[in-house]
Amino acid sequence: xxxxxxxxxxxxxxxxxxxxxxxxxxxxxxxxxxxxxxxxxxxxxxxxxxxxxxxxxxxxxxxxxxxxxxxxxxxxxxxxxxxxxxxxxxxxxxxxxxxxxxxxxxxxxxxxxxxxxxxxxxxxxxxxxxxxxxxxxxxxxxxxxxxxxxxxxxxxxxxxxxxxxxxxxxxxxxxxxxxxxxxxxxxxxxxxxxxxxxxxxxxxxxxxxxxxxxx
Amino acid sequence: xxxxxxxxxxxxxxxxxxxxxxxxxxxxxxxxxxxxxxxxxxxxxxxxxxxxxxxxxxxxxxxxxxxxxxxxxxxxxxxxxxxxxxxxxxxxxxxxxxxxxxxxxxxxxxxxxxxxxxxxxxxxxxxxxxxxxxxxxxxxxxxxxxxxxxxxxxxxxxxxxxxxxxxxxxxxxxxxxxxxxxxxxxxxxxxxxxxxxxxxxxxxxxxxxxxxxxxxxxxxxxxxxxxxxxxxxxxxxxxxxxxxxxxxxxxxxxx
Numbered sequence: 304x305x306x307x308x309x310x311x312x313x314x315x316x317x318x319x320x321x322x323x324x325x326x327x328x329x330x331x332x333x334x335x336x337x338x339x340x341x342x343x344x345x346x347x348x349x350x351x352x353x354x355x356x357x358x359x360x361x362x363x364x365x366x367x368x369x370x371x372x373x374x375x376x377x378x379x380x381x382x383x384x385x386x387x388x389x390x391x392x393x394x395x396x397x398x399x400x401x402x403x404x405x406x407x408x409x410x411x412x413x414x415x416x417x418x419x420x421x422x423x424x425x426x427x428x429x430x431x432x433x434x435x436x437x438x439x440x441x442x443x444x445x446x447x448x449x450x451x452x453x454x455x456x457x458x459x460x461x462x463x464x465x466x467x468x469x470x471x472x473x474x475x476x477x478x479x480x481x482x483x484x485x486x487x488x489x490x491x492x493x494x495x496x497x498x499x500x501x502x503x504x505x506x507x508x509x510x511x512x513x514x515x516x517x518x
Numbered sequence: 519x520x521x522x523x524x525x526x527x528x529x530x531x532x533x534x535x536x537x538x539x540x541x542x543x544x545x546x547x548x549x550x551x552x553x554x555x556x557x558x559x560x561x562x563x564x565x566x567x568x569x570x571x572x573x574x575x576x577x578x579x580x581x582x583x584x585x586x587x588x589x590x591x592x593x594x595x596x597x598x599x600x601x602x603x604x605x606x607x608x609x610x611x612x613x614x615x616x617x618x619x620x621x622x623x624x625x626x627x628x629x630x631x632x633x634x635x636x637x638x639x640x641x642x643x644x645x646x647x648x649x650x651x652x653x654x655x656x657x658x659x660x661x662x663x664x665x666x667x668x669x670x671x672x673x674x675x676x677x678x679x680x681x682x683x684x685x686x687x688x689x690x691x692x693x694x695x696x697x698x699x700x701x702x703x704x705x706x707x708x709x710x711x712x713x714x715x716x717x718x719x720x721x722x723x724x725x726x727x728x729x730x731x732x733x734x735x736x737x738x739x740x741x742x743x744x745x746x747x748x749x750x751x752x753x754x755x756x757x758x759x760x761x762x763x764x765x766x767x768x769x770x771x772x773x
Contacts, residue, residue, distance in 0.1 A: 418611035418670075420574060422625035422677055423601030432628055437615045513615060514657045 311475055312488050315468035319496070322389045322457040322467060327450055329393030334400025339430065341401065342408050352401065359398030365459050367395050372463050388460030396453050403449060407442035408434060440511055447504035451497040458493070468492055522586035525550045525712045526571065526603075526681050531580035533566055533736075540566045541736035544580070548681060551710035555723040558733035559759065564716040565608075567733075568683045571714070572603040585680065601629060604674030604682040608689050610666040612658040618645060618669045619654040622676045630677070644672040648702050664695030668702055675706075682706065684715040720763055724748060732756045 341352040359367065371391035375382045382390070411434050419429035458469040472489035476482040526548040533540040541563035548554060556564050569575040571582060573589065573596045582590045589599045612621050622644050626637035645651045648668035658666055667687055674682060684703065688696040700722050707713060707726045717723065723730055724744045731741040732753075740747065740756045751757045 414607070414609065414611045415613065417574060418607065418613065420597075421572065421600055421605040421607075422673065423597050423629045424625070425597050428628055432624060433613050433615075437613075440615065513659065515659050 308475065308484060309488055312468055312471045312485070312492065315466055315471040316492055318385070318465060318467040319454070319457050322385070322392065322460055322465065323454045325389035326392035326396055326457065327453050329390065330396030330400045330453065333394065333397035335404050337397060337401040338404035338408055341405050343426065343430065356398045356401050359395060364395050364456055365462060368392065368459050368462065384460070384463045384465050388463050388465050392453060392456060392460065396449065399449050399452070400446070403442050403445045404438065407438040410441050411437045440513065443504060443508040443511070447501055450500050450504065454497055454500060455493060523549055524583070525585060527583040528571065529581045531567070531570060531577050531582070533563065533570055533575070534578045539736055544738060548712060548714060551712055552728045553707040553713045553715065553726055554729045554731060555727040556714065556716045556731045556733055557718070557723060557759070562733045563736045564733055565685050568605070568685050568714065568716060572600050572605055572683060601677050602680045604677060604679035606667070606670050606674055606682065606684045606687050608686040610658070610663070610670045610690070612666050612670055612673070614658050617655050617657055618650060618661065621658070621669055622673045625673065625677050641676055644676045645669070647675065648672045662695060663691045664698045667691065667699045671702055681712040681714065684713065684717065686716050686718070688717065688719055718763065720760070732759065734759070
């Protein structure tokens with residue numbers, strides 16, 4: 304009985320992982336682009352990026368998800384719930400990832416840019432070879448936090464009918480009248496996934512860490 | 519290339535930030551192989567002048583010529599110009615995510631598009647020049663301030679610049695580390711590298727400079743050979759400044 308329970312919910316795990324694997328990288332690419340525009344785009348572009356972030360972060364993810372979902376699976380664009388939901392989550396996450404990366408880019412410091420320009424690098428080369436490699440290292444710990452948020456927020460696509468973990472738990476709860484068991488199993492799977500993601504990123508941070516003192 | 523005795527020439531440079539005149543109507547001729555030391559009180563525009571000379575900061579008016587060609591003209595590729603002008607900063611500004619070798623190599627591979635193997639050879643050679651071949655695989659955080667600054671010099675030298683600009687290269691260093699950096703600079707001067715050095719190190723100015731420029735309040739007050747400036751300063755301000763500086767350093771030495 305418990306076995307069947309788990310295996311039914313567990314089938315949703317691949318969907319949850321897939322949603323996260325679309326949303327997180329999409330959010331990273333958009334977030335990095337926005338952070339670069341914010342930091343180096345000049346007055347108006349920077350203002351636009353800031354406004355985007357402010358709006359996206361000021362609205363509950365579920366409300367944004369519904370708005371974006373109806374945009375992405377309407378008459379003009381018609382994506383499946385899976386793609387519409389995953390892309391929407393990625394767009395929502397981009398604002399948070401932008402904030403993380405913008406802080407990291409600023410933390411690298413103006414001096415690194417000056418030194419790069421002084422040996423003849425263009426602004427773009429300096430950003431690519433000098434600023435970003437350092438910013439990414441600084442961003443890993445806060446980014447790890449955002450990764451687990453996206454993973455957990457992937458449960459929101461349940462609201463548009465994507466059969467991920469939570470959706471399946473809800474169905475099971477309704478048919479078996481065992482809500483505690485159903486949602487408990489879902490919670491456990493989420494916990495294990497988040498734990499694995501955080502540990503994985505901790506290891507990455509450890510591996511890419513620069514030596515700090517005289518060795 | 520236009521035939522000219524000057525590597526670097528500045529004509530009537532003026533820099534204004536908002537209401538503040540940083541420097542005004544500065545003209546400067548730098549001969550090939552010449553070591554010029556610029557001295558003067560803080561906030562006189564010396565550092566800004568260096569930053570303007572390699573186009574890191576735009577001037578408000580005036581012209582700069584590198585080997586006779588105007589680099590302040592419209593349409594000049596600033597990145598190209600900066601490759602030919604080396605710069606060393608007060609706070610080193612090494613790339614923190616790269617080893618000493620990586621710091622020296624990256625300009626060669628990414629800017630000059632040199633093949634990695636060749637770039638590595640050249641970078642190692644430049645590190646050897648500043649006496650740090652054995653520190654090639656250390657990261658900046660693993661190096662002392664003096665070593666970091668020598669790597670920064672090697673990084674600039676690797677680009678084979680026509681002229682090197684030093685912006686207070688020893689001001690951020692512990693006293694016992696100053697000597698190793700000045701030593702490298704002295705060696706460069708002997709190799710006839712063209713250098714423009716902003717510093718408060720009067721010993722270096724006296725020993726190594728071909729010409730000393732005294733700047734104050736955004737203008738060149740006086741310039742001449744070290745003997746002329748130290749022994750027979752023409753202006754009261756030059757005398758006063760040099761007096762204060764040597765008094766300060768005299769005290770330091772007594773400690």
